[in-house]
Amino acid sequence: MGERADRDLRLAIDTVEKNLLALHDDPSSAPSVKVEAVRSAWQSVVERLALGPEPERRICPHCGGFVRREAIRCIHCWKPSSSE
Numbered sequence: 487m488g489e490r491a492d493r494d495l496r497l498a499i500d501t502v503e504k505n506l507l508a509l510h511d512d513p514s515s516a517p518s519v520k521v522e523a524v525r526s527a528w529q530s531v532v533e534r535l536a537l538g539p540e541p542e543r544r545i546c547p548h549c550g551g552f553v554r555r556e557a558i559r560c561i562h563c564w565k566p567s568s569s570e
């Protein structure tokens with residue numbers, strides 16, 4: 487993640503924080519409006535993270551732990567573990 491993307495993400499997180507604080511500090515707007523502001527700010531954070539789809543996983547035949555589908559070694563028991 488680049489420096490600019492880092493800064494954008496921090497700003498987006500700050501906005502979530504401010505909107506969360508406003509949920510109980512600011513009596514001027516309706517609760518649904520405040521919740522919508524939090525939801526919108528959170529969406530902005532998620533977009534900046536750009537995580538993509540969750541990696542596919544399978545079960546390790548040795549220990550039963552979850553490993554990435556393409557893993558060649560289990561992260562739990564460290565035994566070789568291929569998807570074939």
Ligand SMILES: [Zn+2]
Pocket residue numbers: 546547548549550551560561562563564565
């Ligand atoms: Zn294992």
